[in-house]
Amino acid sequence: MSATVADPLQPWREAWPQALATWSRFTRLQDPKLCHSRMQAAAEGLTGSFAAIRLADQRIVIDLEEVQRLQLQPYALEILAHEIGHHVLAPATASDHARLLARIRRALPTLEAHAPMVANLYTDLLINDRLQRQSGLRMDAIYRRLAAQPAQASSPVWQLYMGIYEELWQQPRGTLGGSTDDSALQGDAWLGARVVRVYASDWMIGAGRFATLLLPWLLESQQDARVDALMDTRHAGQGSQPVGLGQLEDDELAPAPHPASDPRITGDERGGGAQQKSDLPADALVGGPAHSPGQMREPFEYGQILRAAGLDLDDHQIAVRYYRERALPHLIRYPSRPQPQAQEPLPEGLQPWEAGDALDAVDWLQSVLQSPHVIPGLTTVQRVHGLAPGREPAxxxxxxxxxxxxxxxxxxxxxxxxxxxxxxxxxxxxxxxxxxxxxxxxxxxxxxxxxxxxxxxxxxxxxxxxxxxxxxxxxxxxxxxxxxxxxxxxxxxxxxxxxxxxxxxxxxxxxxxxxxxxxxxxxxxxxxxxxxxxxxxxxxxxxxxxxxxxxxxxxxxxxxxxxxxxxxxxxxxxxxxxxxxxxxxxxxxxxxxxxxxx
CATH class of the missing domain: 3.40.50.410 (von Willebrand factor, type A domain)
Structure with missing residues (x-):
C-alpha cells in the first residue's frame, strides 16, 4: 500500500487558531485563502508577494507555491500572525490605510510613487517587532531565509530595513542583511529602530518620520526582488470604501521632521542630534510647507491617495466619491419629526386568522366570543381595518x-x-x-x-x-x-x-x-x-x-x-x-x- 500524501494545507489550518491567539483570544477573522498556485493566488488579488491582506472583506491570502519557492514552509504560524497583525494593528482599516499613505506621500516629495512600499515596510516593522519580542515568534528566521535568496546586489533600502531589525532585536550587524561597513546606513538603522519603538502606540505620527528617513536612500536604490516579496499591502484597499480623506487633518499638516531632529527619538531637547544623509534641500526633507488648518484636498490628490491604497478607479469614479464625501457634512438632517397621516385606520369587520399570520393580529376577545374552544386557524379571527380621511394634510x-x-x-x-x-x-x-x-x-x-x-x-x-x-x-x-x-x-x-x-x-x-x-x-x-x-x-x-x-x-x-x-x-x-x-x-x-x- 502506498504511503498517504501529506495535506499541504494542514499545517496552515492548525497554525491559524494559534496565530489568532497571538493577538488576542477574542480575535475573529475569516479563515485565510490558501492558494495552491500563483494562478489561483492571482485570482484572489495576490501578485508579487507570498502573502497579502484584503481590507474590503478582512481576508488573508497565502500563495503556497511562492512560500515553497522561498523555503518558508516551516513558518506558517509566523506568516499568518504577521498578516493578522495588518488587520488588527496597522493599518487595520481601509480609512487608516489611506490616512497613512497620505502622510507618507507628504514626506516623499517627488517620490510619492514609493509611498505604498514605504507604508508596507513601516507597518511590517511595527507588527514584527511586537511578534518577535512579545509573542516569541521566529520573525528573524524568516528574514534570514529571505536574505539568503540569490540577488544581484542588496539595495540601500534593503540594507537599511534589515539594519533596523538588527537594531530592534540586538542581532549582530549583517546577520539579517544589514550593512556592515556603511556608517551612514548604520546610523539611520538606529534612528529607524527608535522610530518604531518610540511611536509604537502612535504609529500614524511616526509614519512621516520613517518616510523622511528613507527618502534619501530611495534616491539611490534600484528594484530589489526581496523588497517586492514583502509587499503584502500593495493592493489591500481594492474594493474598500475609505472615508475621511477630503479634509487634511491637523496632525497631518505639521511638517514631518527627520528622526535625527526629533527630540523624542534622540533624547536631545535641542534637536539635530545626528547628521542627515541627504543632499536634498531641508524643506524637501520635512514634507514642504504646511497647509492651513481645515484645508481640503483637491480631487486629484484625493485620487492619488486612493490609487496608492490599491483602489482601481478612474478619475470620474474618484470624483463621485470625493464630492459625496465633501457634501455629506452639509446635507440636511434626516427627517425625524412624525409625519401626519393622510388617512387613518377604521375598523370594518372580522376575518379568519390562519397560521402564518402575525400572532399579534389575533383578536382574542372576538375569537372566544365566537367559540369557547379556541382552535388556531379554525376559530380564531382578526379585525379588518379600512382607511378614513385623516385630520391633517399629507x-x-x-x-x-x-x-x-x-x-x-x-x-x-x-x-x-x-x-x-x-x-x-x-x-x-x-x-x-x-x-x-x-x-x-x-x-x-x-x-x-x-x-x-x-x-x-x-x-x-x-x-x-x-x-x-x-x-x-x-x-x-x-x-x-x-x-x-x-x-x-x-x-x-x-x-x-x-x-x-x-x-x-x-x-x-x-x-x-x-x-x-x-x-x-x-x-x-x-x-x-x-x-x-x-x-x-x-x-x-x-x-x-x-x-x-x-x-x-x-x-x-x-x-x-x-x-x-x-x-x-x-x-x-x-x-x-x-x-x-x-x-x-x-x-x-x-x-x-x-x-x-x-
Whole structure:
C-alpha cells in the first residue's frame, strides 16, 4: 500500500487558531485563502508577494507555491500572525490605510510613487517587532531565509530595513542583511529602530518620520526582488470604501521632521542630534510647507491617495466619491419629526386568522366570543381595518430639476474643487433624503450635455452626471428644458428648477433647434413645473441694484427680464459662496417646513 500524501494545507489550518491567539483570544477573522498556485493566488488579488491582506472583506491570502519557492514552509504560524497583525494593528482599516499613505506621500516629495512600499515596510516593522519580542515568534528566521535568496546586489533600502531589525532585536550587524561597513546606513538603522519603538502606540505620527528617513536612500536604490516579496499591502484597499480623506487633518499638516531632529527619538531637547544623509534641500526633507488648518484636498490628490491604497478607479469614479464625501457634512438632517397621516385606520369587520399570520393580529376577545374552544386557524379571527380621511394634510417633497454649467469658464471637478459640482451634490443629496426625485443635467456647448434618465433616486447616477466635464463653449440645452415639461401630467409632483451657472445662463433664452423662443420654453417650464425656479449665478456685481443701474443691454437686461418672469436670481461674487447658497437652499426647500401640502 502506498504511503498517504501529506495535506499541504494542514499545517496552515492548525497554525491559524494559534496565530489568532497571538493577538488576542477574542480575535475573529475569516479563515485565510490558501492558494495552491500563483494562478489561483492571482485570482484572489495576490501578485508579487507570498502573502497579502484584503481590507474590503478582512481576508488573508497565502500563495503556497511562492512560500515553497522561498523555503518558508516551516513558518506558517509566523506568516499568518504577521498578516493578522495588518488587520488588527496597522493599518487595520481601509480609512487608516489611506490616512497613512497620505502622510507618507507628504514626506516623499517627488517620490510619492514609493509611498505604498514605504507604508508596507513601516507597518511590517511595527507588527514584527511586537511578534518577535512579545509573542516569541521566529520573525528573524524568516528574514534570514529571505536574505539568503540569490540577488544581484542588496539595495540601500534593503540594507537599511534589515539594519533596523538588527537594531530592534540586538542581532549582530549583517546577520539579517544589514550593512556592515556603511556608517551612514548604520546610523539611520538606529534612528529607524527608535522610530518604531518610540511611536509604537502612535504609529500614524511616526509614519512621516520613517518616510523622511528613507527618502534619501530611495534616491539611490534600484528594484530589489526581496523588497517586492514583502509587499503584502500593495493592493489591500481594492474594493474598500475609505472615508475621511477630503479634509487634511491637523496632525497631518505639521511638517514631518527627520528622526535625527526629533527630540523624542534622540533624547536631545535641542534637536539635530545626528547628521542627515541627504543632499536634498531641508524643506524637501520635512514634507514642504504646511497647509492651513481645515484645508481640503483637491480631487486629484484625493485620487492619488486612493490609487496608492490599491483602489482601481478612474478619475470620474474618484470624483463621485470625493464630492459625496465633501457634501455629506452639509446635507440636511434626516427627517425625524412624525409625519401626519393622510388617512387613518377604521375598523370594518372580522376575518379568519390562519397560521402564518402575525400572532399579534389575533383578536382574542372576538375569537372566544365566537367559540369557547379556541382552535388556531379554525376559530380564531382578526379585525379588518379600512382607511378614513385623516385630520391633517399629507405632505410631499418637491422634485428637483438641476442644470449645472460645465463650460470652459468652469473648473474640471475631476482635478480641482468645483463649487458648482459641490453645491449641486449638496442640494441633490438633500433632496433625496426627504424622498424627492432629481433630474440632473450637465451642459456646455451645442450638443455637449450629460443627464440622468429622467427624475431618479440614485445617488450614483446623479453624481456621475455632476462630476462630468466638457470645458467647451456655452450654449444651454434648451431642448432638455422643453422636452421635460412638454407633456408632463397635470397631477405630477411639483418640481423646482435650479440653474447653477454664470452669465452664460442667458443662452437659455436663445431660440432652440426648432426655432422656438427660449423665453417661451422657459416660461412654460416654470409654469408646468409648479415648484418655482432659481438661478444661482457667479456674477461680477450683485443683483438687482447694479444690473438695474446698468440698463437693459446684453445679459444684464436678460437677467432683469428673467427676474420679472418669476425666476429667483441668487448672485455669488465668488464660486466658494455657492457652498453657503447650497446649504441655505437645501434647508429652505428640503428642511423642516420645506415640504408641500398635497
Amino acid at each position: 405632505v410631499e417633497p418637491v422634485d428637483l430639476d438641476l442644470y449645472v454649467d460645465s463650460s470652459g469658464s468652469m473648473p474640471n471637478p475631476q482635478a480641482w474643487t468645483s463649487f458648482l459640482t459641490l453645491a449641486g451634490a449638496i442640494i441633490a443629496l438633500s433632496a433625496l433624503r426627504v424622498g424627492a426625485r432629481v433630474q440632473a443635467t450637465l451642459w456646455s456647448g451645442t450638443g455637449q450635455h450629460l443627464h440622468t434618465d429622467g427624475f431618479v433616486r440614485s445617488e450614483d447616477d446623479i453624481l456621475k452626471v455632476l462630476t462630468g466635464y466638457f470645458g467647451g463653449a456655452t450654449a444651454f440645452p434648451i431642448h432638455r428644458l422643453r422636452d421635460t415639461y412638454a407633456e408632463r401630467p397635470p397631477h405630477a409632483r411639483a418640481v423646482h428648477i435650479l440653474h447653477i451657472s454664470d452669465d452664460g445662463i442667458t443662452t437659455m433664452f436663445d431660440k432652440d433647434e426648432r426655432g422656438n423662443s427660449g423665453w417661451d420654453v422657459a416660461a412654460k417650464a416654470l409654469r408646468v413645473a409648479g415648484g418655482g425656479g432659481t438661478m444661482a449665478l457667479n456674477l461680477f456685481s450683485p443683483l438687482p441694484s447694479r444690473i438695474a443701474n446698468a440698463g437693459n443691454a446684453g445679459w444684464t437686461g436678460d437677467l432683469l427680464r428673467a427676474r420679472d418672469a418669476g425666476w429667483n436670481i441668487h448672485v455669488v461674487r465668488d464660486m466658494a459662496d455657492l457652498l453657503q447658497f447650497a446649504r441655505a437652499f437645501s434647508q429652505q426647500h428640503y428642511g423642516p417646513g420645506g415640504m408641500r401640502v398635497q
